[in-house]
Amino acid sequence: MMACHVSRFGLVGIALVLLAGCNSPPRSPAPVETRSVMGRTPVTAPAPDLSAASPSSRVMPGSENAGKPGFYTVQRGDTLTRIALDHGQSWRDLASWNNLSNAHLIEVGQVLRVSPPGATLQTSGVVVQPISPSAASEPKVTSAASPTSPPAATPSVPAVNDPGLAFAWPATGAVIGAFDEVKNKGLDIAGQAGDPVLAAADGQVVYAGAGLRGYGNLIILKHNNTFLTAYAHNQSLLVKEDQQVRRGQKIAEMGKTDAERVKLHFEIRRQGKPVDPAKFLPVR
Incomplete structure (x- = not known):
């Protein structure tokens, strides 16, 4: 009798639990977990920034x-x-x-x-437009004379604006690379590492560094409003930008930075255009 009594109470308890479950508020759905596939977690690409202006529209x-x-x-x-x-x-x-x-x-x-x-770019009837090798689409040098007029003869040695400006050899070695308008924009002069590199004329240092690809450690001197000289591949630089230098002053030591051998690459630029240094240097 005792066992039956207990069983009835057990059944009543179970029924009450089931009824309580039916009357409980609904539960929120369980969060869904995004699982990786084959051990890889999917990556969602960020949305494109549509606010950025197209380069062509700038x-x-x-x-x-x-x-x-x-x-x-x-x-x-x-x-x-x-x-x-x-x-x-x-x-x-x-x-x-x-x-x-x-x-x-x-x-x-x-x-x-x-x-x-405010500078004027016209000299002796010719409008001078500096030429850059990378700017093939830039305007060319145009003449103020009639198109049917023959071009003026170009002197073998262009006149130097400053009567006191005369170029000297920047190094004593032999020339191992001649000037070529396309392949070599200056002279290559042989030497040993550490040989002195000399200023070809009085001027101001407008660049001293290694930021110009293909030139290594480079010095650029400005001599007047017409002429620059450049000295490339140096082992060491002995002058700083804005410094005034004198003709024959040691400004660097020869080296082979950004070059296949020790040498000085020397350029003379007239209004930015490379010219043959041999036409400006004394015969030796």
Whole structure:
């Protein structure tokens, strides 16, 4: 009798529990866990930033001056130092004329002033537009004379603006690479590591560093508004930017930075265009 009594109470308890379960509020569905497939967790790509303007729709700085004399449109691979060298200027001047707060940040398509503000670019009836190898689309040198007039003869040695400017050899070694307008924009002069490199004329250091690809440790001197000289592949540089130097002063030591052998690569640039140094140096 006792066992039956207990069983009845047990059944009653079970029934009450079931009824309580039926009357309880519904539960929220269990969170679904995203599982990896084959041990890899799926990666969702971020949504594209549709607010960024397309490069083709941007108006580049200085674009209103594109194609004008004294301005240059930046090409892929350009640096401010390269543009300055190709136009016979100091990179610091270019940065100042174009209000560049960071000279390392220039953009393809940006138009830069490469001649002094207010400077005239016309000399002896010829409009001088500096030529850059990377700017094939830039305006060419145009003559103010009639198109049917024959071009004026080019002297074998262009006149030097400063009567006191005369170039000297920057090193004593033999010439191992002659000037070529396409393949070699200067003279290559042999020597030993550490041989002195001398300033070819009085001037101001407008660049001293290794930021121009293909030139290694490089010094550029500005002699006047017409002529620059460049001294490349040096082992060490002995002068700093803005320093004034004298003709024959030791400015570097010969080396082979960014070159296959020890040598001095020497350039003379007339209004930014490479010219044959042999035509300006004394015969030896």
